[in-house]
Amino acid sequence: MNGSALLEGRGVLKRFGGLCAVDKVDFQVNEGEIVGLIGPNGSGKTTLFNCITGVHEVDGGEILFKGEDITDDQPYQIARRGLARTFQVIRVYRDLTVEENLLLSRQWGEVPTIRSFTRADRSLHDKAAEIADFLLLGHHLYDKAGILSGGQRRLLELGMTLMPDPDLILLDEATSGINPTLIETIKDRIREMNGRGLTLMLVEHDIRFISDLCDRVIVLNYGKKMADGTPDEIKSDEAVLEAYFGDDGGSDDA
Amino acid sequence: MSRHLILDNPAVRRAGLLLTGMAVVVLAIMPIFVVERGQEGFVTNSLLFSFTQMFMMIAMASSWNLTGGFTGYVDFGHAVWFGIGAYGTGVFMTKVGLSFPVATAGGVVVAVLAALLIGSATLRLRGPYFSIAMLATFVAMREIIRIAKPLTDGGEGMTLPPYLNRPLFFYVTLILAVLVVTMTWWLRRTQFGSTLIAIREDEVGADMRGIDTTLHKITVFAISAAITGLVGGLWAYQNTFIDPDIVFVERRTLDIIIATILGGLGTVAGPVIGSVAFYWLRDLMWSHFLHYHLIVTGVLLITLVMWVPEGIVGSLSDRSGATPLGRLLHRDRGARPTTSPADDSDSDDTRGGES
Amino acid sequence: MNQLLQALINGVMLGGFYAIMVLGFSIIWGVMGVINLAHGEIVMMGAYGAWILQENLGMDPIFSVVIIFPVMMVFGYVVQRVLINRVIERPHMIALLVTFGLSIVISNVVKLRYSGTPRSVEGSMRGYWDLGSVTVPKTKTAILVAALIVMFVLHLFLKHSRLGKSIRAASQNREAARIVGIEIGRVYAITFAIAIGLTALAGAMIAPTQAVYPFMGGPLTLRAFTITALSGLGSIPGALFGGLAVGVIEVMLATFVPRVGTNVGIVSSFVLLVIVLVVRPQGLFGGLKPRSPQ
Structure with missing residues (x-):
């Protein structure tokens, strides 16, 4: 199941003013894994995602993807290497149709050539339709994303990460604000995608979601990595329980 | 949630397209019936001239809409490309002695080069910073033209070889307007077009999905400058005289912006409908209330922006891709441009806009 | 050397005007x-106010500010309540376009009423102090001093008064x-009124030093933007030093770069602006922090 390291962070450091949001974190995501990233609010999960995807410039350390250093790449360059992500706050394009949204997220394959001034290939349209079906959005293919429900937008975002055939997908709170039925759908789809060989890294608040899906869980607290292991190991780790559930007795709300 | 408004009806849209087509045909045969000064008849040379100006406005508004409406970069100094195109044409004709078509092509090339250069600086800025940097570019360019006297004859202006042929300018600008509108229509449907919309809606997100946003912004900026530069060249030749104060007029940018917003920012039909409506409205104001016309224009702008930001097309349709101004640069209240002092820790926009 | 010193003096004097002119905008x-694109038009209204009061009542611009300041505050309050307050929570572009429209309306209404003819206003302080090799214009010195006083008072107001604290x-x-119970709408309206009053006051004070005409505002707005972007939003020391810097740079360039004359002013402002925006976006001085991202 576990192959070699696909994504690796060494001593990743990100400061905001005096605050260390990500404090020299080492981590590794192996090929074929589903890795969960958890931690209390403000522990640096999304910031770490932002460092990986180039939104934030890191203040120290290095990030390797497929063995290559991507620390100083621009966000679009990182995406083109095959690392896609979703966002905590949904970022679909409301004025574009579902199909356009999907096509958009792999357009870089054809930009900057003259071909971006044409419509996408038939094969891409077929692929967009296929992904929309896979995510139960087939009947909305030509509707503007603005009319979709919150849950459907989450699914669309997931679809947008699938379009460019990435090697690794980072999912940032894929279940927040979603009804339980859709959460099961998303879970199913993630398993299926993983079954096809896709590697995933998830930031999640829903512990059950994490323990159902993940092979391995990384726990952040105050920007530091405090644990790294299988969901069972993490569940029985005293320090994690203390940090994570310590003051509010096990609630897993956002 | 989807509203169903009159323009959402495909039959209405088809009828509109058909009417537009018929209007173009009628316009195309109109110059045949032109009458000489003093003769009886509806189609006068001055009517042809008016239409020529209207076609120019349509072409410029459509090109402004590419950056301002589709991409969300509201350019307050767009007439700078008009000016560069006009001066490029003028200099190439009078100083170099090129023929008009070659000189105009030269003017367009100069406008594109200037757009690449200026855009690579100003397009790093967002929102109001970009708008005002472009306004400043415009004002600065007027002074640069004035200063570059050996080349441009400075404030004295330059006279181009006169060529009075109203029907010719009429046809050239008509064809240009049709081509430009067709191009924006096509562009909106291509991947390039949807990328522009994506940049408008969420530039950082587009960046993280692998889109080289800088390249797209600069490309569309250059396309827009080329069209407006071409219009400037045509205008210079038609007017036969150019000087900094009649070429670099703030009002020209203002007209384009108002026409586009009036019609519907970010739509293909908007700049066309808006230009037609605004051009004749302005004409009417000129002939009846010459002294008030700018005041009325200003009031119109305020009224539109505050109470009808979707414009004509946007108010009548939900599927048009219109950008209610209210949503343009929707990150706004949160994210200031890259340049913002407020960019703190968890703003996702900290790195946007960099090249 | 004398020429350099003279240029420096002239630059500082011009800077004093910019400093007081930019405060309200900032x-x-x-x-x-x-971003108030009608800023220059407010300066122009203040200058016209000085001219009108002088023509009709023979009032000196220094004293006419006593009338102009409160009148323009009322004007500012009304504009804020009718227009600006409705656009504050909407995207920047709306406010930009609305104030742009406002600038066109104001300048053209003034032109309609008073024609486009440039007017001149006579200040009571005329002439120069001759310091041997260099001269110091009296009016501009008065403006500089007034700018410092106004800034000091404003600083005290923002720092210590209840209202000032609410504004901050x-x-x-x-x-x-x-x-915490601050009625934001009212604070905004009063802030706007004060800023407009100050801006018109600056206009009245500079009226004796330059031609007063309906379209004098545009370049002033651009300079206000440059200086504010340079020095940080709402920063009083920033406005002072930014104003001085831009004033000195403009005069130096006009003096020592051949053939370009005063036209270069606006060009240099622009170049400065782009450099500052790209290189040091947060301005050179801290100042008030604009609302942070939600």
């Missing part, structure tokens, strides 16, 4: 996040200010 931008609170965090 406050409005810093506190409510609105509102500029830093609208929601939090609302929670």
Whole structure:
């Protein structure tokens, strides 16, 4: 199941003013894994995602993807290497149709050539339709994303990460604000995608979601990595329980 | 949630397209019936001239809409490309002695080069910073033209070889307007077009999905400058005289912006409908209330922006891709441009806009 | 050497004018996040106010500010309530276009009423102090001194008065200010009124030093933007040093770069602006912090 390291962070450091949001974190995501990233609010999960995807410039350390250093790449360059992500706050394009949204997220394959001034290939349209079906959005293919429900937008975002055939997908709170039925759908789809060989890294608040899906869980607290292991190991780790559930007795709300 | 408004009806849209087509045909045969000064008849040379100006406005508004409406970069100094195109044409004709078509092509090339250069600086800025940097570019360019006297004859202006042929300018600008509108229509449907919309809606997100946003912004900026530069060249030749104060007029940018917003920012039909409506409205104001016309224009702008930001097309349709101004640069209240002092820790926009 | 010293003096004098002229713009931008493109037109209205009062009542511009300041404050209050207050919470572009429209309306109404003819206003302080090799214009010195006084008073007001504290609170965090019971709408309206009053006051004071005409505002707005972006939003020392810097740079360039004359002013402002925006976006001085991202 576990192959070699696909994504690796060494001593990743990100400061905001005096605050260390990500404090020299080492981590590794192996090929074929589903890795969960958890931690209390403000522990640096999304910031770490932002460092990986180039939104934030890191203040120290290095990030390797497929063995290559991507620390100083621009966000679009990182995406083109095959690392896609979703966002905590949904970022679909409301004025574009579902199909356009999907096509958009792999357009870089054809930009900057003259071909971006044409419509996408038939094969891409077929692929967009296929992904929309896979995510139960087939009947909305030509509707503007603005009319979709919150849950459907989450699914669309997931679809947008699938379009460019990435090697690794980072999912940032894929279940927040979603009804339980859709959460099961998303879970199913993630398993299926993983079954096809896709590697995933998830930031999640829903512990059950994490323990159902993940092979391995990384726990952040105050920007530091405090644990790294299988969901069972993490569940029985005293320090994690203390940090994570310590003051509010096990609630897993956002 | 989807509203169903009159323009959402495909039959209405088809009828509109058909009417537009018929209007173009009628316009195309109109110059045949032109009458000489003093003769009886509806189609006068001055009517042809008016239409020529209207076609120019349509072409410029459509090109402004590419950056301002589709991409969300509201350019307050767009007439700078008009000016560069006009001066490029003028200099190439009078100083170099090129023929008009070659000189105009030269003017367009100069406008594109200037757009690449200026855009690579100003397009790093967002929102109001970009708008005002472009306004400043415009004002600065007027002074640069004035200063570059050996080349441009400075404030004295330059006279181009006169060529009075109203029907010719009429046809050239008509064809240009049709081509430009067709191009924006096509562009909106291509991947390039949807990328522009994506940049408008969420530039950082587009960046993280692998889109080289800088390249797209600069490309569309250059396309827009080329069209407006071409219009400037045509205008210079038609007017036969150019000087900094009649070429670099703030009002020209203002007209384009108002026409586009009036019609519907970010739509293909908007700049066309808006230009037609605004051009004749302005004409009417000129002939009846010459002294008030700018005041009325200003009031119109305020009224539109505050109470009808979707414009004509946007108010009548939900599927048009219109950008209610209210949503343009929707990150706004949160994210200031890259340049913002407020960019703190968890703003996702900290790195946007960099090249 | 004398030429350099003279240029420096002239630059500082021009800078004094810019400093007082930019304050209102900087406050409005810093506190409510609105870039007021009608700023130069407000300066122009103040200058016209000085001219009208002089023509009709023979009033000296120095004293006419006593009338112009409150009148323009009322004007500012009304404009804020009718227009600006409705656009504050909407995207920047709306406010930009609305104030742009306002600038066109104001300048053309003034032109319609008083024609486009440039007017001149006579100040009571005329002439120069001759310091041997260099001369110091009296009016401009008065403007510089007045700028310093106004800034000092404004500083005290913002720092120590209840209203001033509310304004600072509102500029830093609208929601939090609302929670602690500050009535934001009223604070904004008063801030806007004060800023407009100050701007018109600056216009009245500079009226004797330059031609007064309906379209004098445009370049002033651009300079206000440059200086504010340079020095940080709502920062009083920023406005002073930014104004001085831009004034000195403009005069130096006009003096020592051949053939370009005063036209270069606006070009240099622009170049400065782009450099500052790209290189040091947060301005050179801190100042009021605009509302942070939600």
